[in-house]
Amino acid sequence: xxxxxxxxxxxxxxxxxxxxxxxxxxxxxxxxxxxxxxxxxxxxxxxxxxxxxxxxxxxxxxxxxxxxxxxxxxxxxxxxxxxxxxxxxxxxxxxxxxxxxxxxxxxxxxxxxxxxxxxxxxxxxxxxxxxxxxxxxxxxxxxxxxxxxxxxxxxxxxxxxxxxxxxxxxxxxxxxxxxxxxxxxxxxxxxxxxxxxxxxxxxxxxxxxxxxxxxxxxxxxxxxxxxxxxxxxxxxxxxxxxxxxxxxxxxxxxxxxxxxxxxxxxxxxxxxxxxxxxxxxxxxxxxxxxxxxxxxxxxxxxxxxxxxxxxxxxxxxxxxxxxxxxxxxxxxxxxxxxxxxxxxxxxxxxxxxxxxxxxxxxxxxxxxxxxxxxxxxxxxxxxxxxxxxxxxxxxxxxxxxxxxxxxxxxxxxxxxxxxxxxxxxxxxxxxxxxxxxxxxxxxxxxxxxxxxxxxxxxxx
Amino acid sequence: xxxxxxxxxxxxxxxxxxxxxxxxxxxxxxxxxxxxxxxxxxxxxxxxxxxxxxxxxxxxxxxxxxxxxxxxxxxxxxxxxxxxxxxxxxxxxxxxxxxxxxxxxxxxxxxxxxxxxxxxxxxxxxxxxxxxxxxxxxxxxxxxxxxxxxxxxxxxxxxxxxxxxxxxxxxxxxxxxxxxxxxxxxxxxxxxxxxxxxxxxxxxxxxxxxxxxxxxxxxxxxxxxxxxxxxxxxxxxxxxxxxxxxxxxxxxxxxxxxxxxxxxxxxxxxxxxxxxxxxxxxxxxxxxxxxxxxxxxxxxxxxxxx
Numbered sequence: 001x002x003x004x005x006x007x008x009x010x011x012x013x014x015x016x017x018x019x020x021x022x023x024x025x026x027x028x029x030x031x032x033x034x035x036x037x038x039x040x041x042x043x044x045x046x047x048x049x050x051x052x053x054x055x056x057x058x059x060x061x062x063x064x065x066x067x068x069x070x071x072x073x074x075x076x077x078x079x080x081x082x083x084x085x086x087x088x089x090x091x092x093x094x095x096x097x098x099x100x101x102x103x104x105x106x107x108x109x110x111x112x113x114x115x116x117x118x119x120x121x122x123x124x125x126x127x128x129x130x131x132x133x134x135x136x137x138x139x140x141x142x143x144x145x146x147x148x149x150x151x152x153x154x155x156x157x158x159x160x161x162x163x164x165x166x167x168x169x170x171x172x173x174x175x176x177x178x179x180x181x182x183x184x185x186x187x188x189x190x191x192x193x194x195x196x197x198x199x200x201x202x203x204x205x206x207x208x209x210x211x212x213x214x215x216x217x218x219x220x221x222x223x224x225x226x227x228x229x230x231x232x233x234x235x236x237x238x239x240x241x242x243x244x245x246x247x248x249x250x251x252x253x254x255x256x257x258x259x260x261x262x263x264x265x266x267x268x269x270x271x272x273x274x275x276x277x278x279x280x281x282x283x284x285x286x287x288x289x290x291x292x293x294x295x296x297x298x299x300x301x302x303x304x305x306x307x308x309x310x311x312x313x314x315x316x317x318x319x320x321x322x323x324x325x326x327x328x329x330x331x332x333x334x335x336x337x338x339x340x341x342x343x344x345x346x347x348x349x350x351x352x353x354x355x356x357x358x359x360x361x362x363x364x365x366x367x368x369x370x371x372x373x374x375x376x377x378x379x380x381x382x383x384x385x386x387x388x389x390x391x392x393x394x395x396x397x398x399x400x401x402x403x404x405x406x407x408x409x410x411x412x413x414x415x416x417x418x419x420x421x422x423x424x425x426x427x428x429x430x431x432x433x434x435x436x437x438x439x440x441x442x443x444x445x446x447x448x449x450x451x452x453x454x455x456x457x458x459x460x
Numbered sequence: 461x462x463x464x465x466x467x468x469x470x471x472x473x474x475x476x477x478x479x480x481x482x483x484x485x486x487x488x489x490x491x492x493x494x495x496x497x498x499x500x501x502x503x504x505x506x507x508x509x510x511x512x513x514x515x516x517x518x519x520x521x522x523x524x525x526x527x528x529x530x531x532x533x534x535x536x537x538x539x540x541x542x543x544x545x546x547x548x549x550x551x552x553x554x555x556x557x558x559x560x561x562x563x564x565x566x567x568x569x570x571x572x573x574x575x576x577x578x579x580x581x582x583x584x585x586x587x588x589x590x591x592x593x594x595x596x597x598x599x600x601x602x603x604x605x606x607x608x609x610x611x612x613x614x615x616x617x618x619x620x621x622x623x624x625x626x627x628x629x630x631x632x633x634x635x636x637x638x639x640x641x642x643x644x645x646x647x648x649x650x651x652x653x654x655x656x657x658x659x660x661x662x663x664x665x666x667x668x669x670x671x672x673x674x675x676x677x678x679x680x681x682x683x684x685x686x687x688x689x690x691x692x693x694x695x696x697x698x699x700x701x702x703x704x705x706x707x708x709x710x711x712x713x714x715x716x717x718x719x720x721x722x723x724x725x726x727x728x729x730x731x732x733x734x735x736x737x738x739x740x741x742x743x744x745x746x747x748x749x750x751x752x753x754x755x756x757x758x759x760x761x762x763x764x765x766x
């Protein structure tokens with residue numbers, strides 16, 4: 001979601017990197033660009049001003065001018081300030097240290113994703129922290145909202161409070177806490193109706209709910225696509241309820257994420273989770289330092305590793321890595337890799353996590369690459385004999401025709417796959433030579449064949 | 461009803477623009493329109509979600525005509541309202557039903573949580589009040605209880621709702637609904653769809669499939685494709701409109717949640733960038749809270765001349 005912003009930043013710092021020394025004028029110029037980029041990214045104006053002032057204070061002066069690589073120095077200062085603005089390093093966990101049942105109150109504007117987030121949070125607490133969770137919908141406003149939460153609870157395999165028609169939200173909240181105590185639940189998640197911060201009647205109602213249940217966590221659910229208004233909303237809810245945490249939803253969109261930058265600054269409440277998909281397990285801890293890295297085009301390696309370790313079969317991955325290092329990488333291994341990658345999500349979401357790949361990602365999206373290519377490649381490899389998979393050089397015209405017929409593809413596609421496999425083998429040799437240190441210093445770009453970053457990738 | 465509607469809209473708009481108004485007041489109380497004043501004014505516009513580019517253009521035109529003048533708040537507001545109204549005027553067009561189409565097919569699309577289903581409910585009420593026969597299609601077969609949500613709107617408005625089993629194919633459902641609506645001689649078929657982020661190509665293809673399948677029955681369908689936009693959305697709305705327009709040929713916009721503290725300035729940027737008609741605005745949760753979009757009123761509301 002932060003791609004556009006990181007593209008901009010990448011551009012700005014590319015400009016700085018090309019110069020040896022850095023003048024005060026350069027810093028001013030770069031910061032003007034930073035300011036515009038942030039405004040374009042929906043970062044709230046007061047936050048932008050504060051941010052730019054903080055960076056200027058640090059950047060202008062000896063610190064930068066005497067630095068060995070001034071561009072990198074400014075990039076670092078901007079990055080540090082970004083991490084700060086996002087709430088400092090490290091994720092802030094949910095506070096569940098209270099006498100059970102621990103009430104969690106979910107609040108926010110209409111359509112921000114409260115109900116979906118409630119379901120995701122319930123699943124997360126159940127499966128990862130082994131808590132007994134009760135879901136209760138206090139939304140008597142929107143048609144079928146209570147039913148929606150009940151259905152989500154069923155999908156997540158979590159208990160939900162039976163719906164009693166005609167009860168007020170405060171009555172439902174009391175009943176939920178009562179049921180929580182009686183039936184020994186650890187956590188009770190109270191999902192409220194969407195409300196505008198200026199709607200006094202509904203704001204009073206949610207205050208009453210808070211008084212009736214004394215929630216340990218009051219989570220404000222905010223759409224990551226929100227514009228400048230995010231700040232007013234957060235401020236109003238914070239003033240009325242004392243928000244203890246923020247959940248940013250729709251992080252899988254391509255919004256530039258200004259809301260994330262503004263939130264902590266305006267409310268003082270940490271961003272605890274981010275929602276990144278329609279599946280019920282798509283709720284992640286929010287890591288400010290990683291997101292800042294992503295904004296600056298430095299990539300989210302930590303996030304990639306985490307996602308990989310959750311989805312990838314460890315043994316198989318180690319086996320693959322050993323084979324790669326020994327130069328024994330075969331088409332069979334490639335097929336195994338394809339299977340694992342497709343488990344991890346879309347190509348573009350993976351690319352977005354890699355350093356320096358922001359521009360590539362945009363190009364790949366522009367080129368409108370058919371993402372079913374992975375599936376087709378798997379089919380092609382499955383149509384090869386064991387011998388062919390281990391020694392692809394024996395695949396000549398006649399074998400190609402057979403494989404194409406077997407996999408429902410064309411000879412051209414098989415040629416492409418073989419060429420790609422060949423390139424990969426070359427890349428792996430380079431990786432071996434470069435070693436771990438070289439990879440860290442030069443980023444993944446060092447592995448790319450020359451000019452690939454600038455070229456429009458060929459479509460498949 | 462007409463009175464209630466106007467005051468309600470004004471109320472909604474004035475609330476939504478209160479901040480901007482305050483900002484303007486602070487920015488300019490009879491002073492020289494110099495660089496500093498212009499910069500402050502630009503900030504105010506940016507904070508209203510007009511976007512840096514549009515705000516920059518407004519300020520540039522201001523600079524040409526008024527630079528160095530001693531100006532008052534009222535003058536600034538008037539000039540600004542004029543500027544904004546001139547951008548919005550061409551896009552303030554209602555959605556017209558083609559009476560020759562039996563039914564006129566309206567596909568309602570948008571990202572998650574913008575208010576598609578609520579907008580359909582409000583549209584249904586509007587058409588019922590006009591004596592037309594709308595039919596609603598619960599095409600969001602993905603989200604939990606989305607079908608039930610539309611069914612409640614059907615009960616409220618008296619419009620029939622066509623639905624299928626959960627996770628049914630939305631395209632097939634739309635096709636069946638169109639067939640049925642044609643037999644029953646309905647005036648308008650309002651098809652709800654599941655919310656989807658515009659950057660998810662598989663989900664966007666699903667929308668394209670709905671259109672393809674509808675065209676097997678009626679080659680001109682859908683006659684209108686409404687994109688529902690949340691007024692609190694920032695600059696990403698531009699990208700949303702661009703992608704939806706390109707992939708599913710959006711014919712007009714509905715802007716919802718204008719009754720909040722959101723200032724809706726993004727509407728100005730959208731009008732400039734795409735010129736797509738803005739058919740209606742949502743200013744509340746009640747069935748009657750869908751209103752025609754009025755450029756002058758919106759612009760005046762935006763700068764505080766209500």
